[in-house]
Every structure is written in structure tokens, then in C-alpha cells.
Amino acid sequence: MNIVIVSKKIENNELYLYMNGKLIYKRWLETGQSKVFDVMAYDKYTLTSIRDLEYDNAPYGLMPIRAKIRLKATAEGGRKTGFISGYRPNHVFEYPKDGGLLQTFEGDITFDGQQTIEPGETKIVTIRFILNQPLEKYLDKGRTWWIHEGGNLIGEGEIL
Numbered sequence: 001m002n003i004v005i006v007s008k009k010i011e012n013n014e015l016y017l018y019m020n021g022k023l024i025y026k027r028w029l030e031t032g033q034s035k036v037f038d039v040m041a042y043d044k045y046t047l048t049s050i051r052d053l054e055y056d057n058a059p060y061g062l063m064p065i066r067a068k069i070r071l072k073a074t075a076e077g078g079r080k081t082g083f084i085s086g087y088r089p090n091h092v093f094e095y096p097k098d099g100g101l102l103q104t105f106e107g108d109i110t111f112d113g114q115q116t117i118e119p120g121e122t123k124i125v126t127i128r129f130i131l132n133q134p135l136e137k138y139l140d141k142g143r144t145w146w147i148h149e150g151g152n153l154i155g156e157g158e159i160l
Contacts, residue, residue, distance in 0.1 A: 032090040032104040033150035071155040073120035082118035093138040
């Protein structure tokens with residue numbers, strides 16, 4: 001039986017994920033940009049499970065919301081491909097005056113009865129936000145926000 005140990009470390013405002021001591025993922029917390037160093041390990045062991053293991057039993061938990069999201073079409077500068085249920089982009093509720101990213105929030109997007117969402121499509125989805133983030137002030141019905149991959153705007157959402 002193989003034992004897999006996944007650990008995280010936050011240092012100098014950067015998040016590192018390791019599997020059995022090997023760096024598999026890094027996220028720059030100020031910008032929201034990230035890099036996957038070992039795609040097979042990251043997809044298999046962390047993309048769909050590490051958040052659930054870490055947050056399902058935490059005292060702050062997850063905040064599920066229903067939302068309508070629209071992905072920008074590829075011609076509008078959006079993604080070239082869609083994504084599957086469980087995807088975790090950055091969510092931005094406000095921008096600073098200089099146009100950069102003020103703060104991004106983490107939340108996974110899940111679909112009911114569908115496999116993917118493609119560029120240019122609009123879907124009703126569930127988003128589970130991690131509640132240890134100061135986002136409660138943004139969670140009002142009708143509120144719109146922007147969906148990012150790092151600094152790239154790929155879509156927008158509206159709380160239902």
C-alpha cells in the first residue's frame with residue numbers, strides 16, 4: 001500500500017503544496033496566480049480532494065450559493081476550452097481604482113446534470129466559498145462579480 005502525504009506551507013505570501021516532499025503546486029496569494037509543477041499528482045490527489053479534506057470539518061466550513069455564470073467567449077479574450085464541475089477559479093467582487101486585483105476569493109464551481117461549461121455559455125451553478133475569507137459583505141442576491149484565472153478575466157457571475 002502506498003502512502004501519500006500532501007502538505008501545505010505558506011511563506012512570504014506564497015502557498016506551496018507538496019506531495020511526499022515534492023513541490024506540486026504554488027500560488028502567489030497577492031495576485032492569485034498559480035503554477036502546477038506536477039499535473040498528474042495535482043489532478044489526482046489535490047484538485048478534487050484537498051479542499052474537502054481540509055475544510056469540510058473546519059469550524060468555518062463552506063458557504064454554498066446558487067449563481068448564474070457566463071464564461072467569456074474565446075473571441076472576447078476568454079478561455080479556449082471549457083472546464084469541468086469542481087473547477088476552482090479566483091472570484092473578484094471589487095477592483096481598486098488602479099485597475100489591478102484588490103482581493104480574490106476561493107470557491108469551487110459545481111454543475112447539476114451537466115459535464116462542462118464552455119466559452120460563451122451561461123449556466124446555473126453552485127459555488128462553494130470557503131468561509132474563512134471576508135466575503136460575507138458581498139453575498140447578496142443580485143450581486144455580480146468577476147471570475148478570473150490569475151489576472152485573466154474569464155467570466156462573470158450573479159448571485160441568485
